[in-house]
Amino acid sequence: MANTPQARKRIRRNERRTEVNTARMSRIRSHVKKVESACEAGDKDAAAAALKAAQPEMARGVARGVMHKNTVARKMSRLSKRVAAL
Incomplete structure (x- = not known):
């Protein structure tokens, strides 16, 4: 158990x-x-709109230190690749 005030x-x-x-x-x-x-x-239009909403959230996660930047970069890349393939 913690003993010090800190x-x-x-x-x-x-x-x-x-x-x-x-x-x-x-x-x-x-x-x-x-x-x-x-x-x-x-649904390419819905996917593109959802991706556009997801990207700043993921970037904010990196900025706040919740996720690693390479992880987010990899996920963004894979998602955008899937949306482009539609």
Whole structure:
């Protein structure tokens, strides 16, 4: 158990950050799923619109330190490739 005041504060802070980061990751995943479902349905306009909405969310995840930049770059590349193939 945490004994020092700094350690106790760190635990409180980590719990708050975990909630925020979990919500952010969930939001990113939801946007990505919208793109994927539109691709599977074969709706190019909806997929393109969903991709346009998903890209800033993913970039924001990188800026906030929730996701690694190479991971996001890879996912964006694969999604845009799928949308372009429709």
